[in-house]
Amino acid sequence: MFTYILRRLVGMVLVMLIVAAVIFVIARVIPGDPAAVMLGSAATPEDVAALRTRLGLDQPFLAQFLIYLGQIATFDLGESIFLARPVTQALAERAELTSFLTMMSVGIAVAIGVPIGIVSAVKRGRLVDQGTVALAMLAASVPSFWIGLTLIRYLAVDLHWFPVAGYGPPDASLAERLRHLVLPAIALGIPNSALILRFTRTSMLDVMNEDYVRTARAKGLPPLTVILKHALRNALIPILTIIGLTTAVMIAGAIVTETVFGLPGVGNLVVSAVLRRDYPVIQGALLVVSGLYVLINLAVDLLYAVVDPRVRY
Amino acid sequence: MANPSATKSRKPGFLDSRSPTALLLRQLGRRPLTLIAAGLLTAVVVIALLSPWLTPYDPMKMDILHRLKPPTAAHWLGTDEFGRDVLARVMLGARLSLLVSFLVVAFATVMGTILGLVGGYVRPLDGILMRFTDALMAFPDILLAIAFMAALGPSLFNVVLALGVVYTPRVARVVRAATLVIRELPFVEAATALGVSTPRIIRVHVLPNLMSPIIVQSTFIFAFAILTEAALSFLGVGVPPTTPTWGNMIAGAQQYIRQADWLILFPGFAIVLTVLALQMVGDGLRDALDPRLQKVT
Numbered sequence: 001m002f003t004y005i006l007r008r009l010v011g012m013v014l015v016m017l018i019v020a021a022v023i024f025v026i027a028r029v030i031p032g033d034p035a036a037v038m039l040g041s042a043a044t045p046e047d048v049a050a051l052r053t054r055l056g057l058d059q060p061f062l063a064q065f066l067i068y069l070g071q072i073a074t075f076d077l078g079e080s081i082f083l084a085r086p087v088t089q090a091l092a093e094r095a096e097l098t099s100f101l102t103m104m105s106v107g108i109a110v111a112i113g114v115p116i117g118i119v120s121a122v123k124r125g126r127l128v129d130q131g132t133v134a135l136a137m138l139a140a141s142v143p144s145f146w147i148g149l150t151l152i153r154y155l156a157v158d159l160h161w162f163p164v165a166g167y168g169p170p171d172a173s174l175a176e177r178l179r180h181l182v183l184p185a186i187a188l189g190i191p192n193s194a195l196i197l198r199f200t201r202t203s204m205l206d207v208m209n210e211d212y213v214r215t216a217r218a219k220g221l222p223p224l225t226v227i228l229k230h231a232l233r234n235a236l237i238p239i240l241t242i243i244g245l246t247t248a249v250m251i252a253g254a255i256v257t258e259t260v261f262g263l264p265g266v267g268n269l270v271v272s273a274v275l276r277r278d279y280p281v282i283q284g285a286l287l288v289v290s291g292l293y294v295l296i297n298l299a300v301d302l303l304y305a306v307v308d309p310r311v312r313y
Numbered sequence: 314m315a316n317p318s319a320t321k322s323r324k325p326g327f328l329d330s331r332s333p334t335a336l337l338l339r340q341l342g343r344r345p346l347t348l349i350a351a352g353l354l355t356a357v358v359v360i361a362l363l364s365p366w367l368t369p370y371d372p373m374k375m376d377i378l379h380r381l382k383p384p385t386a387a388h389w390l391g392t393d394e395f396g397r398d399v400l401a402r403v404m405l406g407a408r409l410s411l412l413v414s415f416l417v418v419a420f421a422t423v424m425g426t427i428l429g430l431v432g433g434y435v436r437p438l439d440g441i442l443m444r445f446t447d448a449l450m451a452f453p454d455i456l457l458a459i460a461f462m463a464a465l466g467p468s469l470f471n472v473v474l475a476l477g478v479v480y481t482p483r484v485a486r487v488v489r490a491a492t493l494v495i496r497e498l499p500f501v502e503a504a505t506a507l508g509v510s511t512p513r514i515i516r517v518h519v520l521p522n523l524m525s526p527i528i529v530q531s532t533f534i535f536a537f538a539i540l541t542e543a544a545l546s547f548l549g550v551g552v553p554p555t556t557p558t559w560g561n562m563i564a565g566a567q568q569y570i571r572q573a574d575w576l577i578l579f580p581g582f583a584i585v586l587t588v589l590a591l592q593m594v595g596d597g598l599r600d601a602l603d604p605r606l607q608k609v610t
Contacts, residue, residue, distance in 0.1 A: 015447060015448060015451055018444055018445070018447070018448035018451075019448050019451050019452070021448070022448050022449065022452075023460070026460050026461060026463075026464050027464065137589060137592055137593060137596070138585070138589055140592065141536070141540075141584075141585050141588035141589035141592055142581075142584075142585050142588075143540055143543050143544060143547075143560075143581070143584055143585075144544075145543075145544060145547050145563070146543075146563060146577070146581040146584065146585075149563065149567065149570060149577050149581075150574075150577065150578070150581070152570060153570050153571075153574050153577065157570065157571055248453060249453045251453070252452075252453030252454075252455050252456040253453070253455065255455060255456065255459065255548070256455065256544050256547065256548060259547075259548055270456075270459065271459075271548055271549075271550070273463075274459055274462065274463040274548075274550050275549065275550070277463070279463075282460060282463050286452065286456060286460050289452070289453070289456055290451050290452050290456075293451055293452070293453065294451055
């Protein structure tokens with residue numbers, strides 16, 4: 001187990017190295033001089049030169065990359081041009097909202113996808129099954145920002161059930177803050193529930209044909225016990241994989257959802273950084289999100305052993 | 314599934330031939346939903362192409378006296394904040410959104426196929442190419458697209474480029490995996506033994522066998538591209554706001570959400586309908602083209 005984790009961590013470092021290289025290259029394909037772009041048209045050549053030196057842009061390409069890697073290794077993601085604070089600090093300030101939003105969305109997606117997926121598999125081929133499969137496809141076809149806007153229009157503006165936008169006043173209680181996240185979480189959760197539903201269904205269908213499920217049924221166990229204890233536990237690995245993947249996708253999806261609902265989270269930070277061409281923030285956010293993505297995948301792999309004792313590393 | 318006696322009694326015609334197209338059509342004929350979705354998709358494409366002749370309204374012509382009017386007999390889908398006809402704009406949006414997504418698919422398919430073939434055939438390059446696609450796929454679609462757009466700046470062409478690069482690995486993966494299987498098959502071995510050159514083997518023996526996975530993958534990428542383009546434009550980092558793609562129309566309508574929900578609803582319906590049809594066609598094609606999947610529901 002320990003050597004496996006170690007091996008995976010080394011592999012993760014390798015992927016992150018390539019990821020860092022990709023981010024680095026993206027930031028360098030910007031047409032024109034990043035320093036000049038960041039400072040705008042009012043900057044003097046001296047200002048630009050000073051910023052170039054500060055950002056290390058006057059160094060050779062490879063040296064710049066090595067400096068960049070050194071900074072990442074010490075958790076230094078640079079300084080935001082517009083927010084006048086380190087990128088790590090800017091990200092940390094907004095992490096709470098985005099992690100709550102992601103967790104709530106995952107919760108909603110799982111709460112919709114897993115039970116309906118199970119029912120669909122159990123009722124295979126029946127009207128319920130065909131209906132849910134069609135619904136899942138519909139859910140996967142709806143843009144989350146559009147769901148968000150329609151939720152705002154009808155549930156917030158018309159019915160006043162939920163706040164229209166924002167994260168409440170700065171001193172708002174935790175419950176109040178979470179209430180602001182309900183609609184965003186639904187908007188983000190619904191389209192992402194589709195994939196979980198389909199994977200749950202397929203995975204359940206696979207194990208429902210196994211001998212041990214037939215044996216359990218033949219023993220006269222209650223259907224619910226057979227479905228939940230014998231089938232679901234064995235079907236869990238693909239389901240967990242897709243939940244992990246969906247979680248990572250939702251962290252990125254939060255970028256769009258936060259913009260719809262005017263939420264000051266990491267996503268909102270990324271969008272304003274793109275519009276203001278605040279490259280250190282964009283690079284930092286990209287690195288953190290893709291790092292999380294890789295970490296989540298590792299966590300899911302390790303969970304396999306917990307879920308299924310047959311899996312040994 | 315099909316009644317054997319009915320098949321026998323039918324006169325032999327095109328659909329009884331064993332040509333791949335006929336086989337595919339026969340498979341699709343057993344899937345009414347796929348056919349409906351394909352019909353829907355055809356309708357969207359035809360409307361997009363013929364839009365200027367299908368509506369008396371100019372999608373760009375402002376009419377301030379009739380601004381923000383709900384749907385009426387004159388304006389079926391209402392008018393926007395400048396009094397422009399929403400139906401005409403949704404149809405123009407279809408043109409633009411489909412054009413962008415089509416170009417993305419074309420880019421990703423061509424690049425992905427080339428990279429996949431190289432990966433499958435040139436072993437020394439395979440490792441590097443696959444690690445590179447790994448890294449690109451370690452970013453969620455929308456995030457990578459935003460990063461490219463941040464570097465490139467908003468424009469229609471840049472959206473095509475950014476999304477094309479984002480979706481290329483998906484094609485490359487599928488093509489590489491299929492190539493690795495096909496190149497070991499007896500007919501390729503036979504061709505090699507007969508002294509057929511590698512480029513010709515790829516063209517005559519490998520590529521035709523890659524068509525099914527490529528077509529299926531392209532259909533799904535088409536659907537994803539429509540969604541991602543809409544999201545990028547909505548965020549203001551995609552196609553410039555003056556170009557009325559569906560995403561831009563929804564973004565522009567945000568501030569009128571209280572007075573004029575039709576401005577948000579109709580472009581959204583257009584996206585949902587098109588993406589849904591594409592996914593259904595993709596699913597149907599995948600099932601029809603892959604005989605191994607036919608037993609699994």
